[in-house]
Amino acid sequence: MVEEQSTGWTGGRDAFGDFAPGMVHYTDKVLFDEVWERDGLSKRDRSLATVAALTALGKTDQLRFHLAFARQNGVTDDELKETLLHLAFYAGWPNGMAATTVLKGVIENED
Template identity: 50%
Template sequence: MAENAALQQMISVAPKLAELSEQILFGDIWQRSPLSPRDRSLATLAALIALGRERQLAWHFRYGLANGLTRQELVEMITHLAFYAGWPAAATALACLPEEES
């Protein structure tokens, strides 16, 4: 699985970054209330799209779907961001969006 390969690469190259990601980012920050994981996925995806961090999008799209977002909601968020983050950012994000909900 690509996520596993990326994680293993991070562990082998930057073990401390992998540890911080697992323990602090996903073990603490993503678990805090009052935002749900679904809300955090939407906010994270909006930031990644606006900042042009396309290499992170595929994984976070799948994570967002697993956290309860629908493909239709993601398409609508991307359409909305076209006006705030720019057309190229929105078009790039659409190209990274999975074809179907998993």
């Protein structure tokens, strides 16, 4: 039996409360308590992979959180800008532009 460790992550609960208990469970307990805590990749690398996927898919609502989270996980603003420029050529220019707009908002809102 696997013992459940908790990182204290409550993003799912904060977003959905009692409205969608399954989404809360899988977000908080599985995704953030288990997947993000695995030893195979650093949180920094997981952040870059997540930013790449969300940019390629054009998922700017989720990207807003994950760009800020990437910064918390040690990815610099310049590295994020360069990552988004690189992705624009592989994920489509409109997706790269949209992601860069989101990053600009994340940075400006912190300052």
